[in-house]
Amino acid sequence: MTAPPDLDHPEDAVSDPDAVSDLGAAWDRLVAVAMLGTDRRNPPEPGGVIADVVDDTVRSTPSERMLAQVAATVAVRRAGVLPRAARAPLAGPETDDRPVCVPAAAERWHHVISSWPVLEDEWLLTLLANGWRMPPDLVPELLTRHRSDPVRRVRAELACGPLAGWLVGHLPELAARGAASSQPDPSADEVAELPSLPIPPDLEPLLFADSVAVARQLAAGIDSGSLAHAHRAVLVNLVARVRPDALGEVAAALEAIDGGSIGFPLASVLADLARTRQRMLDELGPRRPTPTLL
Amino acid sequence: MTRWSLEQVEAIAPTPAALSAARPLTTVTKWVGLGADDRAVWGSCRGSGAEPYDTMVDHVGVAASCTCPSRRRPCKHALALLLLWSNGDVSDVPSPPAVAAWLDARPPPARASDTGRASDITPRSATTANDTSPPGGEVSAGVDLHGQQGVGVSDTPGGASDTSGDHVGDVADRDRARDERVERMHAGLTELDRWLDDRMRTGLADPALARYATWDELAARLVDAQAGSLANRIRRLAGLVGATPDWHGDVLAELGLLHLLAQAGRRLGSLPGPLADAVATTVGWQVRQADVLGGVPDTDTWVVAARSDTREDRIEVRRHWLRGAGSHRWALLLSFAAYRQSLDNSLTVGTAIDADLHRYPGPALRALIGERHGEPVDPARPPSVDVVSACAEVGMLLAGEPWLDRVPFTATASIAVDGQRFALTDAGGSLPLIAGGRPLATLLAVAGGGSVDVTCEWTPHGVVPLAVHLDDRSIDVGPRADESFVSAA
Numbered sequence: 001m002t003a004p005p006d007l008d009h010p011e012d013a014v015s016d017p018d019a020v021s022d023l024g025a026a027w028d029r030l031v032a033v034a035m036l037g038t039d040r041r042n043p044p045e046p047g048g049v050i051a052d053v054v055d056d057t058v059r060s061t062p063s064e065r066m067l068a069q070v071a072a073t074v075a076v077r078r079a080g081v082l083p084r085a086a087r088a089p090l091a092g093p094e095t096d097d098r099p100v101c102v103p104a105a106a107e108r109w110h111h112v113i114s115s116w117p118v119l120e121d122e123w124l125l126t127l128l129a130n131g132w133r134m135p136p137d138l139v140p141e142l143l144t145r146h147r148s149d150p151v152r153r154v155r156a157e158l159a160c161g162p163l164a165g166w167l168v169g170h171l172p173e174l175a176a177r178g179a180a181s182s183q184p185d186p187s188a189d190e191v192a193e194l195p196s197l198p199i200p201p202d203l204e205p206l207l208f209a210d211s212v213a214v215a216r217q218l219a220a221g222i223d224s225g226s227l228a229h230a231h232r233a234v235l236v237n238l239v240a241r242v243r244p245d246a247l248g249e250v251a252a253a254l255e256a257i258d259g260g261s262i263g264f265p266l267a268s269v270l271a272d273l274a275r276t277r278q279r280m281l282d283e284l285g286p287r288r289p290t291p292t293l294l
Numbered sequence: 295m296t297r298w299s300l301e302q303v304e305a306i307a308p309t310p311a312a313l314s315a316a317r318p319l320t321t322v323t324k325w326v327g328l329g330a331d332d333r334a335v336w337g338s339c340r341g342s343g344a345e346p347y348d349t350m351v352d353h354v355g356v357a358a359s360c361t362c363p364s365r366r367r368p369c370k371h372a373l374a375l376l377l378l379w380s381n382g383d384v385s386d387v388p389s390p391p392a393v394a395a396w397l398d399a400r401p402p403p404a405r406a407s408d409t410g411r412a413s414d415i416t417p418r419s420a421t422t423a424n425d426t427s428p429p430g431g432e433v434s435a436g437v438d439l440h441g442q443q444g445v446g447v448s449d450t451p452g453g454a455s456d457t458s459g460d461h462v463g464d465v466a467d468r469d470r471a472r473d474e475r476v477e478r479m480h481a482g483l484t485e486l487d488r489w490l491d492d493r494m495r496t497g498l499a500d501p502a503l504a505r506y507a508t509w510d511e512l513a514a515r516l517v518d519a520q521a522g523s524l525a526n527r528i529r530r531l532a533g534l535v536g537a538t539p540d541w542h543g544d545v546l547a548e549l550g551l552l553h554l555l556a557q558a559g560r561r562l563g564s565l566p567g568p569l570a571d572a573v574a575t576t577v578g579w580q581v582r583q584a585d586v587l588g589g590v591p592d593t594d595t596w597v598v599a600a601r602s603d604t605r606e607d608r609i610e611v612r613r614h615w616l617r618g619a620g621s622h623r624w625a626l627l628l629s630f631a632a633y634r635q636s637l638d639n640s641l642t643v644g645t646a647i648d649a650d651l652h653r654y655p656g657p658a659l660r661a662l663i664g665e666r667h668g669e670p671v672d673p674a675r676p677p678s679v680d681v682v683s684a685c686a687e688v689g690m691l692l693a694g695e696p697w698l699d700r701v702p703f704t705a706t707a708s709i710a711v712d713g714q715r716f717a718l719t720d721a722g723g724s725l726p727l728i729a730g731g732r733p734l735a736t737l738l739a740v741a742g743g744g745s746v747d748v749t750c751e752w753t754p755h756g757v758v759p760l761a762v763h764l765d766d767r768s769i770d771v772g773p774r775a776d777e778s779f780v781s782a783a
Contacts, residue, residue, distance in 0.1 A: 027543070034546045037497025063494035067487075070494075070550035071557075079693035081685045081752065083723025089708030092743020103767070136742065137762075137769045140735035163739060171735050 022048055023077050030070055038062035043069055049076060093166030101132040105283035108276070109138065113145070116276055118240045121195055124155045126284040134159045139167060143174045153180040154191050197237035206238060211246035215253035222254070222263035222270070229266055239273045247278035298353060303376045306356070311635065312370055319374035322383055328375075329387035335379040336393045339371045349375050350393050352400060359396055399471075475520055479577065480560055482519020486512070487556040490549055498542045503535050516578075523578035524555065529607065547754065551697045571656030572695055581654055586662050591650030593667075594618035596625065598641045599676040599704055600749040600760035602772035610775045612637040615702040615749065615760070616651070616661075617676040624691075624702050625651050626659040636781040643761045644768025646674030657694050659702075675763035678704045678747040682722040688752045701752040704763070708745045709738055718748065718757065728756030733771040737762055740769060 029044040043066035046054050053072040054065065105127070112119045127134070134142055139160045146152040153176050157164040168175045175181065199207065206214050218235075221227035227235060242250060254271035257264055307313040319339060322328065326346065328337040336350035339362075347362040349371040358372035368376075378384050389397070489512055493500070502508045509532035516525035531548045534541050558565060558573040565573060575581060596616040603612050614627040629638035641647075650664035679687065684703040691701045705725075707718035716734065717724040727734065727750075740746060740762050747763040760772035 031543045031546055034494065034498050035542055036499065037495050039495045040497065061491075063491045066494045067490055067550070067553045070546055071554040072550075074547045074550040075554060075696035078696045078754070079689050081689045081692065083681045083685050083725055084712065084717070085723065086721055087710035087712050087717055087719040087724045089710050089719060089745070090738075090741075090743055136739040137736050139739045140732055144732075163742065166742075167735065167739055170738060173731075174735060 023050075023073060023080070026050060027073055027077065030066070030073060033066065034070070038066050046072075090170070094162035096133055096161035096163065098131055098133040098161065099287065100135045101127055102283055103135075105132070105280070106135045106138060108280050108283055111276060112280065116240075116273055118197070118236055119273075119277055119280060121152070121155075122240070122277070123280055123284065124152075124159055125192065125194060126281060127159055128155065130284055130286045132284060132287070133161050136163060139163050140171075140174060143167065146180075147174075147176055148178040148180050150176075150180045150183050151186045151190050154186055158191070194241075197241055198234065199237050199241065200234055203234060203238050207241055207243070209246075211243065211249040214242055214246045215249035218250060218270075219253035219257060219267070222267050223257050223261050225262050227266075228263070232266060232269070235266070235270055236273060239270050240277065242274075244278070244281050247274045247281075250274045251278060297382070298376060298380045300377070300380055303373060303380055306368060306376075307373055308368070309635065312368075313373055316370040316373035316377060319370060320377045320381070320383075322378065325375075325378070327390070328378070328384050329389065329393075330379055330384045331386060331389050334389060334393055334397055335375055335384055336389065337375055337378075337384070339374065347371050348392070350396055351375055351379075352397060353379070355400055355402075357400060478519050479521055479579070482516050482521045482524075483556045483559045483577070485515060485519070486521070486524065487553060487560075490553050490556065493549060498545060503545075506532055508532075520580075521559070521578040523576055524552065525578070526606075527552065544754075555697060568656045569694075571654075572658065573656075575654060575656060575658065576695070576697055583662060586652050586654055587664055589652045591652055591664055592618070592621070592623070592625070592661065593648075593650050594620050594623075595646050595648050595671075595674075596651065597646045597674045597676040598643050598670075599763075600702065600751075600772055601641070601643050601770055602751060602758070602760050603637065603775035604773065605776070605779070608632060610637060610780050612775065613700070614638070614641045615751075616641075617702075617704065619646060619674075619677070622677055624659055625653065625661040626702075627663060628660060631775070631780045633779060634781050637775060642670065642672070643770040643772075644674060644763065645670040645672045647671070659691070659698075673765075673767050675747060675768060676704045676749060678706045678763070680722050681705055681707055681718060681720045681725055685723070685725070692752075699753060702749060702760075703752065704747060704749040706745055706747050708743070709741045715756075718750070718759075720745065725750075725757045727759060728753070729759050729771075733759055733773070736769060736771045740764070 026044070026047065033041050033043050038061075042062050045051075046069050050069060050072050053076075054068040109120075109123055112123050142156045142160060143164060146156040160167075206217060209217070218227070218238075222235075239247075239250065251271045251274035254267040254274065257267040261267070304313055307316070319325075325337040325339055329335070333354050334350055334352050336348075338346035338348050340346045345361075347360055349358070349360040349362070349369075351358045351368070351372050353376070358368040360369045360371050362369050362371055364370070375384075493503075496502075509528050513525040513528040516522070516528060527548070531545060531552075534544045534548065538544070555573060555577055558569075559577045562570045562574060595618070597619055598614060599617045600615040601612065602615075603610055605611075610631045612629045612631070614629075616625045616627060617623070618625070627638070627641070631637045647670045648667040650667075651661040652664050653661045684705040687703050688701045692698060705718060705720075707720045707725075710717050710719040710724060712719075712724055712726055715726045716729075716738070717726045719725075727737075729737070737746075737748065737759050741748075748759050749761045749763070751758045751760060758773075760770070762769045762771060
């Protein structure tokens with residue numbers, strides 16, 4: 001389906017071969033002579049409209065006549081672009097009744113995969129849980145991202161709906177690979193479960209603490225330097241898994257750290273993560289019921 | 295004589311990168327024949343070439359000349375020379391004859407306050423109207439730092455001449471320079487046609503065609519003849535040899551177009567005005583940005599219909615295709631980036647802007663954007679036609695300029711399978727697509743089984759989808775520059 005284009009006769013690629021068959025045949029003859037050269041073979045006699053264009057007695061040598069014919073034929077073939085015969089449009093995929101997620105959520109997904117991939121699993125699971133589907137233009141990228149991991153592949157296909165299978169049918173390069181294609185499908189629980197992230201035991205209590213306590217402890221640790229850049233990875237994991245209702249407090253506390261503080265750069269990074277996650281969850285929130293007219 | 299300050303030198307650098315490139319050359323040991331007087335500073339810099347680059351800068355009239363192949367003016371050698379001079383490393387000596395002759399050919403200097411030295415200086419424009427790849431050093435004549443031909447060459451064939459100098463002698467010099475340039479170009483085109491004739495005689499199976507030197511030598515001669523755009527076509531053509539099993543047809547078609555241009559270029563005087571302009575710019579006649587921007591504006595609401603990036607030699611070329619909402623005319627805005635330079639990111643596909651466009655001479659698609667009359671409006675979609683009408687539009691443009699490599703159109707169509715390819719189709723006909731990877735997948739995903747408005751580029755090899763237009767937004771699926779090559783800035 002995605003074989004490289006046929007470059008044999010470039011102009012024919014976009015022109016109806018039947019409509020320009022005379023020109024096409026004349027061009028083939030010119031190419032044949034050009035391969036050998038006019039020292040060994042005379043140029044073909046021009047016909048049709050080309051003959052009118054190159055009917056010039058000044059061109060005395062075979063090579064001059066050949067060049068004139070080639071130039072005229074190329075110009076005429078290019079200007080004579082015609083469509084090929086109409087084809088039957090592809091039958092579309094089955095209808096997906098779920099609404100497409102809001103544009104802000106789609107934009108957030110781009111930010112997530114480029115800056116905070118740690119949030120992508122949660123983004124997809126929230127989308128699925130709240131009955132949204134992936135915008136069609138993001139489907140190829142999502143399928144391409146998750147070709148090998150069996151669990152994430154299933155999530156991606158669920159998020160894309162019937163369009164995923166339809167697209168893979170037409171573009172096999174989007175199909176699952178490796179473990180995702182060879183292993184049995186993961187269970188529903190595996191698909192629905194948010195993967196756990198490594199968080200040190202001394203930080204684990206923060207996952208369940210109230211929002212004010214989390215924010216205060218995190219900000220104080222970073223401001224004092226006891227939580228430093230060396231802890232960045234685990235702090236990212238912590239913010240990615242902290243209770244959603246604590247995200248606002250956490251972000252505000254981190255944003256409040258003074259620019260002169262040693263922990264300011266780390267605080268800024270984590271604040272962005274917290275805000276990103278908070279907005280992501282808002283944008284993918286439960287669908288509001290369609291208002292009904294009384 | 296007041297030397298320039300470092301800030302003044304920095305201010306005329308076309309980019310910070312140019313200044314960075316100049317700094318390693320600010321060592322006197324890299325130069326010979328350094329000198330300065332109250333009008334100019336000059337010297338010869340040992341570069342990578344066999345011959346040193348002769349560089350001179352008119353520090354009063356604010357102009358530079360260098361024999362290096364750089365297209366950027368001022369080049370790094372001119373900047374380095376100014377840096378050396380501003381640092382006091384260049385002694386005052388009488389100017390050599392070459393410098394004196396160059397200065398004599400220039401208009402008399404205006405007062406510094408009139409020149410706006412280092413304050414209103416803009417880098418030189420990129421290339422000719424139709425050629426999109428770098429001329430690769432065909433311009434070694436002096437170019438003033440405002441982007442003007444320092445030798446006073448009129449940049450349009452038979453068009454308005456440069457009126458910056460009032461002196462009769464200047465006008466005569468300019469006329470002479472222009473005549474010489476026309477003569478060189480004419481000779482170059484004659485030689486090109488002779489070379490093409492030899493190719494027809496010996497045939498495309500001639501092993502010489504497989505050697506890059508065969509093409510490079512011709513390209514170099516065309517550069518000397520100031521037919522830089524044709525030189526670029528020759529270099530691109532060299533890459534087609536052996537590229538596919540049936541490359542002969544592709545090469546032959548391009549040879550035919552080169553013959554067409556060589557013939558037309560030698561008959562500019564007998565061609566209709568717009569066609570003559572189109573041929574001249576396609577051959578390589580330089581057109582000043584200032585002249586283009588001085589032309590009558592084409593004012594409209596311009597819909598940014600598509601974008602595509604292509605790497606040509608060592609330059610990334612970005613094309614923005616704009617379509618007039620009122621006139622339905624197409625326009626092409628080009629931007630260029632060498633390694634680590636940035637492309638124009640000011641236009642977003644699917645937006646519209648009220649603006650003045652200034653077109654290059656002839657029936658050119660290429661234009662420069664002038665005054666913008668408002669902020670971009672989002673979303674906007676270009677007018678769309680059916681497949682048959684799209685072909686007619688493309689054919690009309692190609693009938694006027696058969697050498698065009700890309701022609702835009704926006705069609706409303708569905709996706710179909712045509713043999714081993716996908717195609718755009720409607721009830722009137724189909725057009726095969728050349729696309730793969732993400733662009734094709736995105737087009738398929740968005741269209742599904744329905745029809746969509748899609749902006750494409752016609753190319754001799756097929757149709758390339760660039761943007762899909764939905765009711766609420768457009769999706770840019772055009773080929774994108776390698777981010778490791780261009781700067782994100």
